[in-house]
Amino acid sequence: MKISGKNLKTRWIWIVSAVAVFTGSATLLYPATRAHKPLVTQEKESGRAGAGDQSTNLNDQTELNVTVYNSNIALVRDVRQLVLPNGAFRLKFMDIAATVNPATVHFRSLNDPEKLGVIEQNYEYDLLEPAKLLHKYVGKEVTLVRAYQENGTTKREEIKATLLSDNNGPVWKIGNDIVTGLYAESYRFPEVPANLYDRPTLLMSLENSGAKKQQIEASYLANNLSWNADYVLTVARDDKNADLDGWVTVVNNSGTAFHNAKLQLVAGELNRIPQAGSLGRMEADVRAMSKAAAPQFQQESFSEYHLYSLGRKTSVEDKETKQISLLQGSGVPVEKIFVVNGQSFYYHNQQTPGAPLKDPVMVYYKFKNEEKNGLGIPLPAGNVRVYQKDSKGGILFAGEDRIGHTPKDEELNIHIGNAFDVVAEHKQTDYKRIDTHTWEMEFEITLRNHKDAPITVQVNEPIGGDWEMLSSTHKYTKTAAFAAQFNVPVVKDGTSVLRYRIRARW
Numbered sequence: 001m002k003i004s005g006k007n008l009k010t011r012w013i014w015i016v017s018a019v020a021v022f023t024g025s026a027t028l029l030y031p032a033t034r035a036h037k038p039l040v041t042q043e044k045e046s047g048r049a050g051a052g053d054q055s056t057n058l059n060d061q062t063e064l065n066v067t068v069y070n071s072n073i074a075l076v077r078d079v080r081q082l083v084l085p086n087g088a089f090r091l092k093f094m095d096i097a098a099t100v101n102p103a104t105v106h107f108r109s110l111n112d113p114e115k116l117g118v119i120e121q122n123y124e125y126d127l128l129e130p131a132k133l134l135h136k137y138v139g140k141e142v143t144l145v146r147a148y149q150e151n152g153t154t155k156r157e158e159i160k161a162t163l164l165s166d167n168n169g170p171v172w173k174i175g176n177d178i179v180t181g182l183y184a185e186s187y188r189f190p191e192v193p194a195n196l197y198d199r200p201t202l203l204m205s206l207e208n209s210g211a212k213k214q215q216i217e218a219s220y221l222a223n224n225l226s227w228n229a230d231y232v233l234t235v236a237r238d239d240k241n242a243d244l245d246g247w248v249t250v251v252n253n254s255g256t257a258f259h260n261a262k263l264q265l266v267a268g269e270l271n272r273i274p275q276a277g278s279l280g281r282m283e284a285d286v287r288a289m290s291k292a293a294a295p296q297f298q299q300e301s302f303s304e305y306h307l308y309s310l311g312r313k314t315s316v317e318d319k320e321t322k323q324i325s326l327l328q329g330s331g332v333p334v335e336k337i338f339v340v341n342g343q344s345f346y347y348h349n350q351q352t353p354g355a356p357l358k359d360p361v362m363v364y365y366k367f368k369n370e371e372k373n374g375l376g377i378p379l380p381a382g383n384v385r386v387y388q389k390d391s392k393g394g395i396l397f398a399g400e401d402r403i404g405h406t407p408k409d410e411e412l413n414i415h416i417g418n419a420f421d422v423v424a425e426h427k428q429t430d431y432k433r434i435d436t437h438t439w440e441m442e443f444e445i446t447l448r449n450h451k452d453a454p455i456t457v458q459v460n461e462p463i464g465g466d467w468e469m470l471s472s473t474h475k476y477t478k479t480a481a482f483a484a485q486f487n488v489p490v491v492k493d494g495t496s497v498l499r500y501r502i503r504a505r506w
Helices: 005-018 039-046 130-136
Strands: 054-056 061-069 073-083 087-094 106-109 116-124 141-150 153-166 170-174 177-180 186-188 201-208 213-223 225-235 241-252 258-267 297-302 305-316 320-333 335-341 357-359 362-368 382-389 395-403 411-418 422-435 438-449 455-462 466-472 476-480 483-490 494-505
Touching (some): 073 225, 106 116, 241 258, 241 305, 422 455, 438 455, 483 494
Antiparallel strands (some): 141 153, 141 186, 170 177, 241 320, 258 305, 297 305, 357 422, 382 395, 466 494
Protein backbone atom coordinates (compact mmCIF):
# COMPACT_ATOMS: atom_id res chain seq x y z
CA MET A 1 0.00 0.00 0.00
CA LYS A 2 1.35 3.39 -0.94
CA ILE A 3 0.61 6.09 1.63
CA SER A 4 1.13 9.80 1.20
CA GLY A 5 2.85 11.83 3.88
CA LYS A 6 -0.40 13.59 4.76
CA ASN A 7 -2.39 10.35 5.11
CA LEU A 8 0.45 8.82 7.10
CA LYS A 9 0.41 11.61 9.64
CA THR A 10 -3.40 11.52 9.93
CA ARG A 11 -3.58 7.76 10.31
CA TRP A 12 -1.01 7.61 13.10
CA ILE A 13 -2.00 10.72 15.06
CA TRP A 14 -4.33 8.76 17.37
CA ILE A 15 -1.45 6.52 18.34
CA VAL A 16 0.76 9.44 19.30
CA SER A 17 -1.93 10.88 21.55
CA ALA A 18 -2.61 7.52 23.21
CA VAL A 19 1.09 7.15 24.15
CA ALA A 20 0.87 3.38 24.30
CA VAL A 21 4.14 1.91 25.56
CA PHE A 22 5.72 -1.18 24.04
CA THR A 23 5.69 -4.01 26.59
CA GLY A 24 7.80 -6.67 24.92
CA SER A 25 4.96 -8.52 23.17
CA ALA A 26 6.05 -7.79 19.60
CA THR A 27 5.87 -10.64 17.12
CA LEU A 28 8.91 -11.49 14.99
CA LEU A 29 7.78 -11.44 11.38
CA TYR A 30 9.62 -11.60 8.07
CA PRO A 31 8.67 -10.28 4.60
CA ALA A 32 6.56 -12.78 2.69
CA THR A 33 9.42 -13.72 0.37
CA ARG A 34 11.53 -14.97 3.32
CA ALA A 35 9.03 -16.12 5.94
CA HIS A 36 9.23 -19.78 4.90
CA LYS A 37 12.99 -20.08 5.38
CA PRO A 38 14.19 -21.98 8.49
CA LEU A 39 16.08 -20.25 11.28
CA VAL A 40 19.44 -21.78 10.36
CA THR A 41 19.14 -20.17 6.92
CA GLN A 42 18.51 -16.83 8.53
CA GLU A 43 21.61 -17.29 10.66
CA LYS A 44 23.83 -17.88 7.66
CA GLU A 45 22.35 -14.99 5.71
CA SER A 46 22.76 -12.61 8.62
CA GLY A 47 26.43 -13.42 9.08
CA ARG A 48 26.02 -15.00 12.52
CA ALA A 49 28.08 -18.00 11.46
CA GLY A 50 30.82 -18.18 8.90
CA ALA A 51 30.87 -20.70 6.09
CA GLY A 52 33.42 -22.84 7.93
CA ASP A 53 31.63 -22.85 11.27
CA GLN A 54 30.27 -26.15 12.58
CA SER A 55 27.29 -26.73 14.85
CA THR A 56 26.05 -29.61 16.95
CA ASN A 57 22.73 -30.28 18.64
CA LEU A 58 20.90 -33.13 20.33
CA ASN A 59 20.78 -35.13 17.09
CA ASP A 60 24.50 -35.82 17.53
CA GLN A 61 24.19 -36.93 21.15
CA THR A 62 25.16 -40.53 21.90
CA GLU A 63 25.32 -40.48 25.70
CA LEU A 64 24.06 -38.21 28.48
CA ASN A 65 24.89 -38.47 32.19
CA VAL A 66 23.35 -36.18 34.79
CA THR A 67 24.66 -36.32 38.37
CA VAL A 68 22.51 -34.22 40.70
CA TYR A 69 23.74 -33.02 44.10
CA ASN A 70 21.46 -32.06 46.97
CA SER A 71 22.89 -28.52 46.89
CA ASN A 72 21.05 -27.20 43.79
CA ILE A 73 23.73 -28.13 41.23
CA ALA A 74 24.30 -30.95 38.77
CA LEU A 75 27.22 -32.27 36.77
CA VAL A 76 26.20 -32.82 33.13
CA ARG A 77 28.32 -35.08 30.89
CA ASP A 78 27.25 -34.79 27.24
CA VAL A 79 28.88 -37.11 24.67
CA ARG A 80 28.34 -36.47 20.94
CA GLN A 81 29.56 -38.00 17.66
CA LEU A 82 30.81 -35.28 15.28
CA VAL A 83 32.49 -34.89 11.92
CA LEU A 84 35.03 -32.08 12.29
CA PRO A 85 37.27 -30.38 9.71
CA ASN A 86 41.02 -30.21 10.05
CA GLY A 87 42.70 -27.02 11.13
CA ALA A 88 41.17 -24.13 13.05
CA PHE A 89 37.39 -23.70 13.08
CA ARG A 90 34.49 -22.63 15.27
CA LEU A 91 31.96 -25.02 16.80
CA LYS A 92 28.54 -24.03 18.08
CA PHE A 93 27.74 -26.51 20.84
CA MET A 94 23.97 -26.09 21.26
CA ASP A 95 21.30 -27.53 23.58
CA ILE A 96 23.16 -27.11 26.85
CA ALA A 97 21.61 -26.18 30.20
CA ALA A 98 20.70 -22.49 30.34
CA THR A 99 22.10 -22.30 33.90
CA VAL A 100 25.55 -23.63 32.93
CA ASN A 101 28.51 -22.20 34.83
CA PRO A 102 30.91 -21.36 31.96
CA ALA A 103 33.95 -21.57 34.22
CA THR A 104 33.27 -25.28 34.81
CA VAL A 105 33.07 -26.37 31.15
CA HIS A 106 35.50 -29.16 30.21
CA PHE A 107 35.66 -30.10 26.52
CA ARG A 108 37.73 -33.00 25.15
CA SER A 109 37.95 -35.63 22.46
CA LEU A 110 37.43 -39.21 23.64
CA ASN A 111 39.14 -40.63 20.51
CA ASP A 112 42.26 -38.49 20.23
CA PRO A 113 42.45 -35.84 22.98
CA GLU A 114 46.00 -34.84 22.03
CA LYS A 115 44.96 -33.70 18.55
CA LEU A 116 41.78 -31.71 19.28
CA GLY A 117 42.48 -28.58 21.28
CA VAL A 118 40.33 -25.73 22.58
CA ILE A 119 41.71 -22.29 21.76
CA GLU A 120 38.82 -20.22 23.12
CA GLN A 121 35.26 -20.71 24.30
CA ASN A 122 32.37 -18.33 24.86
CA TYR A 123 29.01 -18.91 26.46
CA GLU A 124 26.25 -17.20 24.46
CA TYR A 125 23.31 -16.61 26.78
CA ASP A 126 21.72 -13.52 25.17
CA LEU A 127 18.68 -15.43 23.99
CA LEU A 128 16.26 -14.42 21.27
CA GLU A 129 13.10 -12.82 22.65
CA PRO A 130 10.85 -9.95 21.45
CA ALA A 131 12.08 -7.25 23.85
CA LYS A 132 15.77 -8.00 23.19
CA LEU A 133 15.20 -8.23 19.46
CA LEU A 134 13.64 -4.78 19.40
CA HIS A 135 16.43 -3.34 21.52
CA LYS A 136 19.05 -4.70 19.11
CA TYR A 137 17.45 -2.65 16.30
CA VAL A 138 18.09 0.77 17.83
CA GLY A 139 19.32 2.98 14.98
CA LYS A 140 17.93 0.62 12.33
CA GLU A 141 14.80 0.47 10.22
CA VAL A 142 11.84 -1.72 11.19
CA THR A 143 8.51 -2.32 9.46
CA LEU A 144 5.48 -1.53 11.65
CA VAL A 145 2.25 -3.41 10.96
CA ARG A 146 -1.10 -2.08 12.21
CA ALA A 147 -4.71 -3.11 11.68
CA TYR A 148 -7.42 -0.46 11.21
CA GLN A 149 -11.08 -0.32 10.24
CA GLU A 150 -12.22 1.34 7.03
CA ASN A 151 -15.84 1.16 5.83
CA GLY A 152 -16.47 -1.85 8.07
CA THR A 153 -13.46 -3.75 6.74
CA THR A 154 -10.28 -4.63 8.64
CA LYS A 155 -7.21 -3.55 6.76
CA ARG A 156 -3.51 -3.61 7.56
CA GLU A 157 -0.85 -1.14 6.70
CA GLU A 158 2.93 -1.37 6.81
CA ILE A 159 5.09 1.64 7.58
CA LYS A 160 8.85 1.92 7.61
CA ALA A 161 10.19 3.49 10.81
CA THR A 162 13.61 4.00 12.33
CA LEU A 163 13.98 3.05 16.00
CA LEU A 164 15.83 5.96 17.61
CA SER A 165 15.74 4.69 21.22
CA ASP A 166 14.32 1.88 23.33
CA ASN A 167 14.71 3.19 26.88
CA ASN A 168 11.50 2.66 28.87
CA GLY A 169 9.63 2.51 25.55
CA PRO A 170 10.44 2.96 21.88
CA VAL A 171 11.08 6.32 20.14
CA TRP A 172 10.49 6.18 16.38
CA LYS A 173 11.21 8.40 13.42
CA ILE A 174 8.42 8.13 10.85
CA GLY A 175 9.00 10.42 7.92
CA ASN A 176 9.85 13.78 9.43
CA ASP A 177 8.02 13.08 12.72
CA ILE A 178 9.44 11.80 16.01
CA VAL A 179 6.85 9.47 17.54
CA THR A 180 6.78 7.95 21.03
CA GLY A 181 4.53 5.39 22.63
CA LEU A 182 3.77 3.72 19.32
CA TYR A 183 1.65 0.58 19.37
CA ALA A 184 1.72 -1.80 16.43
CA GLU A 185 0.07 -5.14 15.86
CA SER A 186 3.46 -6.56 14.98
CA TYR A 187 6.98 -5.65 13.90
CA ARG A 188 8.87 -6.97 10.91
CA PHE A 189 12.62 -7.38 11.23
CA PRO A 190 14.81 -8.15 8.21
CA GLU A 191 17.05 -10.62 10.06
CA VAL A 192 18.13 -11.97 13.44
CA PRO A 193 21.08 -10.01 14.91
CA ALA A 194 24.35 -11.90 15.12
CA ASN A 195 24.53 -11.60 18.92
CA LEU A 196 21.13 -13.15 19.66
CA TYR A 197 20.77 -16.93 19.93
CA ASP A 198 17.62 -19.00 19.90
CA ARG A 199 18.98 -21.31 22.66
CA PRO A 200 21.94 -21.44 25.08
CA THR A 201 25.09 -22.13 23.08
CA LEU A 202 28.77 -22.68 23.71
CA LEU A 203 30.77 -21.05 20.91
CA MET A 204 34.16 -22.74 20.79
CA SER A 205 37.28 -22.07 18.75
CA LEU A 206 38.96 -25.44 18.11
CA GLU A 207 41.95 -26.82 16.25
CA ASN A 208 41.87 -30.36 14.95
CA SER A 209 44.95 -32.21 13.65
CA GLY A 210 43.43 -35.64 14.03
CA ALA A 211 40.64 -37.66 12.45
CA LYS A 212 37.51 -36.05 11.09
CA LYS A 213 35.18 -38.38 12.98
CA GLN A 214 35.45 -37.60 16.68
CA GLN A 215 33.55 -38.65 19.77
CA ILE A 216 33.70 -35.59 22.00
CA GLU A 217 32.60 -34.97 25.56
CA ALA A 218 31.49 -31.70 27.15
CA SER A 219 31.01 -31.69 30.91
CA TYR A 220 29.89 -28.76 33.06
CA LEU A 221 28.13 -27.78 36.25
CA ALA A 222 24.62 -26.36 35.99
CA ASN A 223 22.50 -24.66 38.63
CA ASN A 224 18.79 -25.05 39.43
CA LEU A 225 18.91 -28.84 39.34
CA SER A 226 18.22 -30.37 42.72
CA TRP A 227 16.90 -33.45 44.45
CA ASN A 228 15.71 -34.49 47.86
CA ALA A 229 14.41 -37.62 49.50
CA ASP A 230 10.87 -38.07 50.77
CA TYR A 231 9.72 -40.95 52.94
CA VAL A 232 6.33 -42.40 53.80
CA LEU A 233 6.11 -44.30 57.09
CA THR A 234 2.85 -46.25 57.35
CA VAL A 235 2.40 -47.44 60.93
CA ALA A 236 0.23 -50.41 61.87
CA ARG A 237 -2.77 -49.92 64.11
CA ASP A 238 -0.97 -51.50 67.10
CA ASP A 239 2.10 -49.18 66.78
CA LYS A 240 4.40 -52.21 66.64
CA ASN A 241 5.63 -52.20 63.02
CA ALA A 242 5.52 -50.06 59.91
CA ASP A 243 6.27 -49.93 56.19
CA LEU A 244 8.80 -47.37 54.98
CA ASP A 245 8.77 -46.22 51.35
CA GLY A 246 11.48 -43.85 50.13
CA TRP A 247 11.12 -41.58 47.10
CA VAL A 248 13.60 -39.41 45.25
CA THR A 249 12.23 -36.07 44.07
CA VAL A 250 14.22 -34.47 41.23
CA VAL A 251 13.43 -30.85 40.32
CA ASN A 252 14.70 -29.44 37.02
CA ASN A 253 14.62 -25.67 36.54
CA SER A 254 17.80 -25.50 34.47
CA GLY A 255 16.05 -24.27 31.31
CA THR A 256 16.87 -27.50 29.46
CA ALA A 257 15.28 -30.93 29.24
CA PHE A 258 17.45 -34.04 29.67
CA HIS A 259 16.24 -36.98 27.61
CA ASN A 260 17.29 -40.61 27.89
CA ALA A 261 19.89 -39.77 30.54
CA LYS A 262 21.78 -41.86 33.06
CA LEU A 263 20.76 -40.36 36.38
CA GLN A 264 22.94 -40.33 39.50
CA LEU A 265 22.30 -38.64 42.83
CA VAL A 266 24.91 -37.60 45.39
CA ALA A 267 23.96 -37.27 49.07
CA GLY A 268 26.17 -35.47 51.56
CA GLU A 269 27.31 -32.08 52.79
CA LEU A 270 29.24 -30.68 49.82
CA ASN A 271 31.47 -27.69 50.54
CA ARG A 272 31.00 -24.91 47.99
CA ILE A 273 32.41 -21.43 47.55
CA PRO A 274 29.69 -18.79 48.15
CA GLN A 275 28.19 -17.65 44.85
CA ALA A 276 27.44 -14.03 43.98
CA GLY A 277 23.71 -13.41 43.98
CA SER A 278 21.03 -15.98 44.59
CA LEU A 279 19.32 -18.43 42.32
CA GLY A 280 15.59 -18.79 42.71
CA ARG A 281 13.85 -22.11 42.78
CA MET A 282 10.42 -22.72 41.33
CA GLU A 283 8.34 -25.17 43.26
CA ALA A 284 6.32 -27.65 41.19
CA ASP A 285 3.52 -29.97 42.16
CA VAL A 286 4.59 -33.52 42.97
CA ARG A 287 3.28 -36.05 40.53
CA ALA A 288 1.19 -38.96 41.69
CA MET A 289 3.34 -41.79 42.95
CA SER A 290 2.97 -45.37 41.82
CA LYS A 291 4.55 -48.09 43.90
CA ALA A 292 7.57 -49.70 42.23
CA ALA A 293 8.10 -53.41 42.18
CA ALA A 294 11.77 -53.37 43.18
CA PRO A 295 14.49 -50.94 44.26
CA GLN A 296 15.70 -48.94 41.27
CA PHE A 297 18.81 -47.29 42.72
CA GLN A 298 22.18 -48.89 43.39
CA GLN A 299 24.01 -47.29 46.31
CA GLU A 300 27.78 -46.96 46.79
CA SER A 301 30.21 -44.85 48.79
CA PHE A 302 31.84 -41.98 46.94
CA SER A 303 34.56 -39.96 48.75
CA GLU A 304 32.75 -38.79 51.90
CA TYR A 305 29.35 -38.95 50.21
CA HIS A 306 26.94 -41.60 48.99
CA LEU A 307 26.10 -42.12 45.33
CA TYR A 308 22.73 -43.46 44.17
CA SER A 309 22.66 -44.64 40.54
CA LEU A 310 19.40 -45.30 38.74
CA GLY A 311 19.55 -48.68 37.04
CA ARG A 312 17.79 -47.46 33.89
CA LYS A 313 17.76 -44.35 31.73
CA THR A 314 15.16 -41.66 32.33
CA SER A 315 14.10 -38.24 31.07
CA VAL A 316 13.63 -35.07 33.10
CA GLU A 317 11.81 -32.25 31.35
CA ASP A 318 12.46 -28.60 32.05
CA LYS A 319 10.21 -27.22 34.83
CA GLU A 320 9.42 -30.80 35.86
CA THR A 321 9.32 -32.49 39.25
CA LYS A 322 9.91 -36.24 38.93
CA GLN A 323 9.62 -38.86 41.65
CA ILE A 324 11.39 -42.23 41.53
CA SER A 325 11.20 -45.04 44.07
CA LEU A 326 14.32 -45.27 46.25
CA LEU A 327 13.58 -48.03 48.76
CA GLN A 328 10.87 -50.17 50.30
CA GLY A 329 10.94 -51.63 53.79
CA SER A 330 8.13 -53.82 55.08
CA GLY A 331 7.40 -54.88 58.65
CA VAL A 332 9.95 -52.51 60.18
CA PRO A 333 9.73 -52.78 64.02
CA VAL A 334 8.85 -49.41 65.53
CA GLU A 335 8.41 -48.15 69.07
CA LYS A 336 6.10 -45.34 70.10
CA ILE A 337 7.66 -43.05 72.69
CA PHE A 338 6.12 -40.31 74.82
CA VAL A 339 8.65 -37.67 75.87
CA VAL A 340 8.51 -34.80 78.36
CA ASN A 341 11.45 -32.39 78.50
CA GLY A 342 11.82 -30.27 81.61
CA GLN A 343 12.90 -26.64 81.46
CA SER A 344 16.15 -25.32 82.86
CA PHE A 345 14.53 -22.21 84.39
CA TYR A 346 12.40 -24.44 86.62
CA TYR A 347 8.99 -24.33 87.82
CA HIS A 348 7.89 -20.88 88.96
CA ASN A 349 4.41 -20.06 87.71
CA GLN A 350 4.39 -16.28 87.43
CA GLN A 351 0.66 -16.03 86.65
CA THR A 352 -0.62 -18.34 89.41
CA PRO A 353 1.93 -18.89 92.23
CA GLY A 354 1.74 -22.42 93.58
CA ALA A 355 0.07 -23.86 90.49
CA PRO A 356 2.03 -26.40 88.39
CA LEU A 357 3.31 -25.66 84.88
CA LYS A 358 2.19 -27.82 81.98
CA ASP A 359 4.70 -29.18 79.48
CA PRO A 360 3.85 -30.74 76.13
CA VAL A 361 4.10 -34.52 75.84
CA MET A 362 5.86 -35.13 72.54
CA VAL A 363 5.22 -38.30 70.53
CA TYR A 364 7.96 -40.10 68.55
CA TYR A 365 8.25 -43.24 66.48
CA LYS A 366 11.68 -44.86 66.85
CA PHE A 367 13.18 -47.48 64.55
CA LYS A 368 16.61 -48.65 63.44
CA ASN A 369 18.01 -48.43 59.92
CA GLU A 370 19.32 -51.97 59.72
CA GLU A 371 19.19 -54.71 57.13
CA LYS A 372 17.17 -57.17 59.19
CA ASN A 373 14.42 -54.56 59.30
CA GLY A 374 14.30 -54.42 55.50
CA LEU A 375 16.40 -51.27 55.37
CA GLY A 376 20.15 -51.03 55.97
CA ILE A 377 21.14 -48.55 53.23
CA PRO A 378 22.32 -45.00 53.94
CA LEU A 379 19.21 -42.82 54.02
CA PRO A 380 19.59 -39.37 52.41
CA ALA A 381 18.22 -36.40 54.35
CA GLY A 382 14.57 -35.71 53.70
CA ASN A 383 11.04 -35.36 55.01
CA VAL A 384 9.26 -38.30 56.64
CA ARG A 385 5.48 -38.27 56.52
CA VAL A 386 3.73 -40.65 58.88
CA TYR A 387 0.38 -42.34 58.16
CA GLN A 388 -1.68 -44.75 60.23
CA LYS A 389 -4.87 -46.70 59.76
CA ASP A 390 -8.04 -45.76 61.62
CA SER A 391 -10.52 -48.26 63.09
CA LYS A 392 -12.17 -48.74 59.69
CA GLY A 393 -8.93 -49.33 57.81
CA GLY A 394 -8.64 -45.88 56.28
CA ILE A 395 -5.19 -44.25 56.07
CA LEU A 396 -4.84 -40.94 57.92
CA PHE A 397 -1.97 -38.46 58.07
CA ALA A 398 -0.40 -38.56 61.57
CA GLY A 399 2.44 -36.02 61.31
CA GLU A 400 5.81 -35.38 59.72
CA ASP A 401 9.42 -34.70 60.59
CA ARG A 402 12.74 -34.20 58.83
CA ILE A 403 15.71 -36.52 59.15
CA GLY A 404 19.35 -35.79 58.39
CA HIS A 405 21.67 -38.06 56.42
CA THR A 406 21.48 -41.35 58.32
CA PRO A 407 24.07 -44.12 57.90
CA LYS A 408 23.08 -47.76 58.19
CA ASP A 409 22.59 -49.27 61.67
CA GLU A 410 21.66 -45.89 63.18
CA GLU A 411 18.40 -45.13 65.00
CA LEU A 412 15.83 -42.64 63.79
CA ASN A 413 13.37 -40.74 65.94
CA ILE A 414 10.42 -39.26 64.07
CA HIS A 415 8.50 -36.57 65.95
CA ILE A 416 4.87 -36.68 64.79
CA GLY A 417 3.33 -34.16 67.22
CA ASN A 418 2.13 -33.80 70.81
CA ALA A 419 -0.11 -36.21 72.69
CA PHE A 420 -3.73 -35.14 73.10
CA ASP A 421 -4.66 -37.51 75.97
CA VAL A 422 -1.51 -37.34 78.08
CA VAL A 423 -0.93 -34.43 80.48
CA ALA A 424 2.35 -33.50 82.20
CA GLU A 425 2.59 -30.99 85.08
CA HIS A 426 5.80 -29.81 86.75
CA LYS A 427 6.17 -28.20 90.13
CA GLN A 428 9.09 -27.40 92.45
CA THR A 429 8.04 -28.42 95.94
CA ASP A 430 11.11 -27.49 98.02
CA TYR A 431 14.13 -25.15 97.84
CA LYS A 432 16.59 -25.13 100.75
CA ARG A 433 19.99 -23.50 101.14
CA ILE A 434 22.38 -25.77 103.04
CA ASP A 435 25.50 -23.54 102.99
CA THR A 436 27.10 -20.83 100.89
CA HIS A 437 27.48 -23.05 97.80
CA THR A 438 25.01 -25.88 98.44
CA TRP A 439 21.25 -26.14 97.85
CA GLU A 440 18.67 -28.89 98.07
CA MET A 441 15.66 -28.92 95.74
CA GLU A 442 12.70 -31.23 95.28
CA PHE A 443 10.50 -31.55 92.21
CA GLU A 444 7.21 -33.22 91.37
CA ILE A 445 6.06 -34.28 87.90
CA THR A 446 2.46 -35.48 87.58
CA LEU A 447 1.54 -37.55 84.54
CA ARG A 448 -2.08 -38.28 83.67
CA ASN A 449 -2.96 -40.82 80.99
CA HIS A 450 -6.47 -40.55 79.52
CA LYS A 451 -5.82 -43.17 76.84
CA ASP A 452 -7.42 -46.64 76.90
CA ALA A 453 -3.99 -48.33 77.04
CA PRO A 454 -1.03 -48.10 79.44
CA ILE A 455 1.98 -46.06 78.34
CA THR A 456 5.50 -45.23 79.51
CA VAL A 457 6.59 -41.60 79.54
CA GLN A 458 10.25 -40.66 79.15
CA VAL A 459 10.96 -37.68 81.43
CA ASN A 460 14.17 -35.75 80.73
CA GLU A 461 15.16 -33.38 83.51
CA PRO A 462 17.92 -30.74 83.28
CA ILE A 463 19.80 -30.47 86.59
CA GLY A 464 22.41 -27.77 87.14
CA GLY A 465 25.59 -27.67 89.18
CA ASP A 466 27.52 -30.49 90.82
CA TRP A 467 24.51 -32.58 91.77
CA GLU A 468 23.61 -35.86 93.42
CA MET A 469 20.25 -37.60 93.66
CA LEU A 470 19.08 -37.85 97.27
CA SER A 471 15.81 -39.66 96.62
CA SER A 472 13.55 -40.62 93.72
CA THR A 473 10.27 -42.46 93.36
CA HIS A 474 11.41 -43.92 90.03
CA LYS A 475 14.71 -45.26 88.75
CA TYR A 476 16.80 -42.70 86.91
CA THR A 477 19.74 -42.64 84.48
CA LYS A 478 22.30 -39.86 84.42
CA THR A 479 22.21 -39.20 80.67
CA ALA A 480 24.64 -36.24 80.78
CA ALA A 481 26.53 -34.13 83.30
CA PHE A 482 23.52 -31.84 83.58
CA ALA A 483 20.61 -34.21 82.92
CA ALA A 484 18.72 -37.19 84.31
CA GLN A 485 16.17 -39.43 82.57
CA PHE A 486 13.22 -41.26 84.15
CA ASN A 487 10.94 -43.81 82.48
CA VAL A 488 7.60 -43.52 84.21
CA PRO A 489 4.81 -46.07 83.51
CA VAL A 490 1.26 -44.76 83.60
CA VAL A 491 -1.70 -47.15 83.61
CA LYS A 492 -4.64 -46.57 81.28
CA ASP A 493 -6.88 -43.77 82.44
CA GLY A 494 -4.56 -43.36 85.44
CA THR A 495 -2.03 -41.05 87.11
CA SER A 496 1.62 -41.40 88.07
CA VAL A 497 3.66 -38.95 90.15
CA LEU A 498 7.42 -38.68 89.86
CA ARG A 499 9.17 -37.06 92.83
CA TYR A 500 12.88 -36.59 93.19
CA ARG A 501 15.17 -34.61 95.46
CA ILE A 502 18.68 -33.42 94.56
CA ARG A 503 21.58 -31.69 96.30
CA ALA A 504 23.59 -29.33 94.06
CA ARG A 505 26.74 -27.33 94.59
CA TRP A 506 27.85 -24.25 92.63
